[in-house]
Amino acid sequence: MAKTTLSFVCQNCGAAYSRWQGKCEACGEWNTLAEEDTTGATSAPVSLRSKRKGRTFQLESLTGKSIDAPRLSSGMTELDRVTGGGFVRGSVLLVGGDPGIGKSTLLTQATSMMARAGHRAVYISGEEAVAQVRLRAERLGLADAPVQLAAETSVEDIISTLSEGTVPRLIVIDSIQTMWTDTVESAPGTVTQVRASAQKLIRFAKKSGAAIILVGHVTKDGQIAGPRVVEHMVDAVLSFEGEGSQQFRILRAVKNRFGPTDEIGVFEMTGLGLREVTNPSELFLSERDLGSPGTAVFAGIEGTRPVLVEIQALVAPTSLGTPRRAVVGWDPSRLSMVLAVLEAHCGVKLSGHDVYLNVAGGLRINEPAADLAAAAALVSSLVNAPLPPDAVYFGEISLSGAVRPVAQTSARLKEAVKLGFGRVVLPERARGEAGGEAGLSLNTVGGLTSLVADIAARGTPRARHDTTRQDDDGGDQGRRGPRPAEKNATPARFRRQDG
Numbered sequence: 001m002a003k004t005t006l007s008f009v010c011q012n013c014g015a016a017y018s019r020w021q022g023k024c025e026a027c028g029e030w031n032t033l034a035e036e037d038t039t040g041a042t043s044a045p046v047s048l049r050s051k052r053k054g055r056t057f058q059l060e061s062l063t064g065k066s067i068d069a070p071r072l073s074s075g076m077t078e079l080d081r082v083t084g085g086g087f088v089r090g091s092v093l094l095v096g097g098d099p100g101i102g103k104s105t106l107l108t109q110a111t112s113m114m115a116r117a118g119h120r121a122v123y124i125s126g127e128e129a130v131a132q133v134r135l136r137a138e139r140l141g142l143a144d145a146p147v148q149l150a151a152e153t154s155v156e157d158i159i160s161t162l163s164e165g166t167v168p169r170l171i172v173i174d175s176i177q178t179m180w181t182d183t184v185e186s187a188p189g190t191v192t193q194v195r196a197s198a199q200k201l202i203r204f205a206k207k208s209g210a211a212i213i214l215v216g217h218v219t220k221d222g223q224i225a226g227p228r229v230v231e232h233m234v235d236a237v238l239s240f241e242g243e244g245s246q247q248f249r250i251l252r253a254v255k256n257r258f259g260p261t262d263e264i265g266v267f268e269m270t271g272l273g274l275r276e277v278t279n280p281s282e283l284f285l286s287e288r289d290l291g292s293p294g295t296a297v298f299a300g301i302e303g304t305r306p307v308l309v310e311i312q313a314l315v316a317p318t319s320l321g322t323p324r325r326a327v328v329g330w331d332p333s334r335l336s337m338v339l340a341v342l343e344a345h346c347g348v349k350l351s352g353h354d355v356y357l358n359v360a361g362g363l364r365i366n367e368p369a370a371d372l373a374a375a376a377a378l379v380s381s382l383v384n385a386p387l388p389p390d391a392v393y394f395g396e397i398s399l400s401g402a403v404r405p406v407a408q409t410s411a412r413l414k415e416a417v418k419l420g421f422g423r424v425v426l427p428e429r430a431r432g433e434a435g436g437e438a439g440l441s442l443n444t445v446g447g448l449t450s451l452v453a454d455i456a457a458r459g460t461p462r463a464r465h466d467t468t469r470q471d472d473d474g475g476d477q478g479r480r481g482p483r484p485a486e487k488n489a490t491p492a493r494f495r496r497q498d499g
């Protein structure tokens with residue numbers, strides 16, 4: 001008699017428990033446990049299955065006949081960049097993203113390009129009817145591409161259909177949460193189903209050599225819903241991000257067995273689908289607010305490509321007991337560190353101010369090289385002094401207040417020159433590497449203190465909300481706009497006098 005094992009599986013992280021409980025101890029989520037049959041079994045009795053003798057198989061050597069064209073270009077440069085040069089045969093990719101961000105659009109475009117290039121490309125939608133997918137393709141002007149289309153959700157049916165004829169080069173499954181296999185009894189969308197379906201599709205990909213793209217939805221906290229377990233099974237995880245209100249979309253590799261994970265692909269959502277953005281700096285800087293305080297241009301590197309992006313800061317007196325620190329697009333702990341260094345070494349007192357930091361264009365920066373640009377934007381906002389509009393900034397700030405050199409100085413400078421910037425503020429020790437970039441004036445800084453003094457000399461502290469307080473330099477705190485140049489502009493001027 002087959003023994004069915006019922007257990008309670010967290011729909012968020014896949015942890016299994018023998019009893020129901022309100023909170024998953026593995027991921028800390030509440031009310032995510034659902035009853036599932038986790039034997040993963042067919043109807044065959046356990047005793048029979050476990051006694052099956054293992055089949056012997058052929059072991060291969062490292063040399064030998066290699067598969068032709070190991071990588072297959074998608075026809076979209078930005079997508080290829082993120083995958084590391086195209087789809088690898090027999091690999092499985094998971095593309096995650098918020099609903100409505102454009103995953104189906106991106107993959108419809110990719111399959112159409114592949115089909116037009118003469119490959120067998122299949123698009124299986126478990127969410128939309130064939131007519132809806134056709135409608136989208138029509139809108140994208142791709143209706144004539146020989147893509148093979150189906151609206152199916154049964155993994156077994158899909159695999160038997162695709163096993164016939166020539167092996168497809170690309171199969172898109174939109175989305176993995178809608179797939180189900182009859183080897184497990186749980187409902188579609190549950191962790192067990194998603195895992196089992198993904199397993200089957202992955203096995204099919206490895207065996208047939210077809211590249212499979214699984215689409216996965218993301219929950220509000222940024223996790224790929226339910227099938228977080230799938231992340232470990234696939235070869236690559238790409239995340240498609242962007243603000244719904246903005247046109248930019250960024251494709252980022254979160255995991256990649258066959259390529260780098262620091263590359264990004266930039267797209268723009270238009271009425272005719274996704275347009276590739278080959279020069280993202282132009283896009284991120286296109287709506288710059290020239291001449292307003294609190295913005296600095298950061299010369300960053302995303303993967304192999306330099307990207308210039310605006311960092312915006314707002315430092316304003318707080319009305320709260322604990323001032324707010326809000327950051328979008330950058331690491332909050334790096335912001336805390338930069339603020340601490342500004343306070344400890346440069347006399348910039350920010351404990352009475354709310355601090356907001358934003359990376360324009362929806363980009364997310366992970367590089368420590370952004371420290372210097374962030375610090376410049378913060379100080380610029382605090383003293384109400386715009387930074388020179390033709391300057392870019394990069395450099396890592398150490399806890400001692402020193403500005404340390406970062407990698408790829410010359411690539412950053414080249415991009416700055418290309419986009420018409422005339423000035424670079426960079427770490428002193430990077431000067432050697434910066435050497436011969438024509439048309440750029442190099443402004444090297446050894447420590448954060450000198451940068452702060454420099455910016456401070458250009459501006460005046462923001463008006464205080466509490467005008468009864470005495471400023472230590474003579475009560476001109478209400479004045480805005482650049483003050484006359486002062487020789488001994490020490491950062492100490494910004495210290496709050498609270499007592």
Ligand code: TYD
Pocket residue numbers: 097098099100101102103104105106136139140269270271272273274
């Ligand atoms: P979609 O690819 O369906 O998103 P997902 O599969 O990630 O849920 O894209 C949906 C959004 O994209 C929708 O709000 C409309 C917009 N869109 C355009 O702006 N232009 C287009 O050409 C297409 C096809 C969609």
Ligand code: MG
Pocket residue numbers: 103104105127174
């Ligand atoms: Mg979709």
